Amino acid sequence: MPSETMCEYEVVHGRPKAFYERFERKEDLQHQTHYCPGCGHGIIHKMLARAIDELGIQDKTILVGPVGCSVFTYYYFDVGNIQAAHGRASAVATAAKRAQPGSVVISYQGDGDLSAIGSAEILHAANRGENITVIFVNNAIYSMTGGQAAPTTLLGQKSTTTPLGRHAVTEGYPLHMSELLATLQGPVYIERVGLGDNKQIVQATRAVKRALENQVRGLGFSLVEVLSPCPTIWKLPPVEAQRWVRDVMEKTYPLGVFCDRTKEAAPRPEPAPAPGLDEIPRILGVDDESLPAGNAHRMVETAANLDLRVRVAGFGGQGVLLLGEVLAEAGLDAGLEVSWLPSYGPEIRSGTSNCHVRLSRQVVDSPLVTQPTVLVAMNEPSLHKFYRSVTPGGWILYNGESYPQECGRKDVRVMTRQFTHIADELGDPRAGNMVALGALLEITGVLPDESIDGALRRLVKNPKWVELDERALARGRALVKESLAEV
Amino acid sequence: MSDIVKQDRGQLRIDEDECKGCGLCVEACPPKAIRLSEHLNHSGYRPAYYAGSGCTGCGICFMTCPEPGAITVLRLARPAAARQIDSKMQGAVACASN
Ligand SMILES: Cc1ncc(C[n+]2csc(CCOP(=O)(O)OP(=O)(O)O)c2C)c(N)n1
Ligand code: SF4
Ligand code: SF4
Ligand code: SF4
Numbered sequence: 301m302p303s304e305t306m307c308e309y310e311v312v313h314g315r316p317k318a319f320y321e322r323f324e325r326k327e328d329l330q331h332q333t334h335y336c337p338g339c340g341h342g343i344i345h346k347m348l349a350r351a352i353d354e355l356g357i358q359d360k361t362i363l364v365g366p367v368g369c370s371v372f373t374y375y376y377f378d379v380g381n382i383q384a385a386h387g388r389a390s391a392v393a394t395a396a397k398r399a400q401p402g403s404v405v406i407s408y409q410g411d412g413d414l415s416a417i418g419s420a421e422i423l424h425a426a427n428r429g430e431n432i433t434v435i436f437v438n439n440a441i442y443s444m445t446g447g448q449a450a451p452t453t454l455l456g457q458k459s460t461t462t463p464l465g466r467h468a469v470t471e472g473y474p475l476h477m478s479e480l481l482a483t484l485q486g487p488v489y490i491e492r493v494g495l496g497d498n499k500q501i502v503q504a505t506r507a508v509k510r511a512l513e514n515q516v517r518g519l520g521f522s523l524v525e526v527l528s529p530c531p532t533i534w535k536l537p538p539v540e541a542q543r544w545v546r547d548v549m550e551k552t553y554p555l556g557v558f559c560d561r562t563k564e565a566a567p568r569p570e571p572a573p574a575p576g577l578d579e580i581p582r583i584l585g586v587d588d589e590s591l592p593a594g595n596a597h598r599m600v601e602t603a604a605n606l607d608l609r610v611r612v613a614g615f616g617g618q619g620v621l622l623l624g625e626v627l628a629e630a631g632l633d634a635g636l637e638v639s640w641l642p643s644y645g646p647e648i649r650s651g652t653s654n655c656h657v658r659l660s661r662q663v664v665d666s667p668l669v670t671q672p673t674v675l676v677a678m679n680e681p682s683l684h685k686f687y688r689s690v691t692p693g694g695w696i697l698y699n700g701e702s703y704p705q706e707c708g709r710k711d712v713r714v715m716t717r718q719f720t721h722i723a724d725e726l727g728d729p730r731a732g733n734m735v736a737l738g739a740l741l742e743i744t745g746v747l748p749d750e751s752i753d754g755a756l757r758r759l760v761k762n763p764k765w766v767e768l769d770e771r772a773l774a775r776g777r778a779l780v781k782e783s784l785a786e787v
Numbered sequence: 788m789s790d791i792v793k794q795d796r797g798q799l800r801i802d803e804d805e806c807k808g809c810g811l812c813v814e815a816c817p818p819k820a821i822r823l824s825e826h827l828n829h830s831g832y833r834p835a836y837y838a839g840s841g842c843t844g845c846g847i848c849f850m851t852c853p854e855p856g857a858i859t860v861l862r863l864a865r866p867a868a869a870r871q872i873d874s875k876m877q878g879a880v881a882c883a884s885n
Contacts, residue, residue: 309798310864313849315856331805338809342853498815498847538809
């Protein structure tokens, strides 16, 4: 009989498989964590690891670790790991989930991380109802940095930054993140649990698993706030710290479910995946099919050392930015490296406006043009402002009746014409920019006509304006030819 | 029959080196079957040890312990048929309490 009654024992609660077998953070005792004795982080890690095991999701879990005492989650969990900048874990988790919709993404954050520096990120992740799981470890203090007050620090609680105890008048009230987030429509499940005694720990274990299950079922945003002991900073022995959670902390932070829409929530439709890089031209309407015909799409035979630096300046409304844009777009079309950098004040119409354009054979190192090879000054103040900056040997195209003497320079070439008036004669003074551009193109001779034509059609679109602008460009070119003939 | 020693339902294994002597398991154990040693371990903590009897295999010490594998709880194995019934019952309890 005795041989029949003596039974074997089998393991029912053992080291979860979601932990690495060895933690390579230190040389010896590689199965031990870096946490202080009695630290809540260790207990919460175990709950999480166990839930991952039980749900069988280890190979599709991505854990986003925070900055704080739990910064080393990636040494412990044998899952996909990302370590986020302070406070950003829920934003990073959002990205991970969007990029890998089939994964289970956990944002693990402390109270300093989530409720102070990361308060915006968590608010918006919750409001978007991201299908992620947030484990919010509230120990009412910044522990890693040695015990500064957090937004969650209790009234009267001493910290290095509230040595007399937190006072509502100077430091405000303890921030109830769970209650706050539960007012939003996005989340499906928010619960606050504690590690204050056996009963609380059992409930916390369930809540952590539920928060993960919700995500697996596709329901949406779940957050579990865990009131968690920090014996070291609280300066309490581990067992007393545990009791402090139950007897003191819980009074400020009542436990319970603040939001549960899991019953009525239907699985969230997955957000449309981000478009691939190759699709972006079509979405922006700049792929070959959406573009009007007339693109040269060919390399121009320009000198290998081509480096055209143009500064266009004038009043807002004179088409200064468009002039630069057409030039840059045409350069792109002709296979050159280009940059276009607009620079204007807060006012769109009046006020000054200018832009920097570079066309080069080489990669453009900086889009700034401080010493232009061509300055297009569409009014007198702009000429005054920029004439000194032109590179010796360069050009100034000035939109005026006569070139002001005080802006004279012997080392640059100047062309003065009333571009605006000429455009007015052609049909609209606003085409003065294209008259100036025509002159610039004729002078520099770097771009084929087809490229300019294509750029114009792409940027201007309205056929009436394209027609006028083309006449204005031709007029500008003719101006240069005439003036050369005069010489 | 009376000479048959009744086996405890549970058994406990503690990894002395991993244990940090926090004492949370000692506090948590309902039948008080865990104690802290007098001696120090490798890291200078007084490691927990199983008192040798009384364990029910409830597992609360395991969930309370902050270290991944310092505690392992074992339970008396029973014939497969009995185990199945048991796991179904546990499932039911878990549902009801959710
Ligand atoms: C951008 C940035 N600001 C500040 C810090 C300094 N810092 C490190 S941890 C921490 C607070 C952590 O507190 P909590 O999130 O509550 O985690 P705990 O350490 O308590 O687990 C701070 C302020 C940092 N690392 N990065
Ligand atoms: S300082 Fe506090 S939170 Fe940080 S590891 Fe130690 S006990 Fe844990
Ligand atoms: S399993 Fe339960 S009874 Fe056994 S040692 Fe742990 S807490 Fe005590
Ligand atoms: S809870 Fe874990 S670490 Fe703490 S004394 Fe018990 S076995 Fe050791």
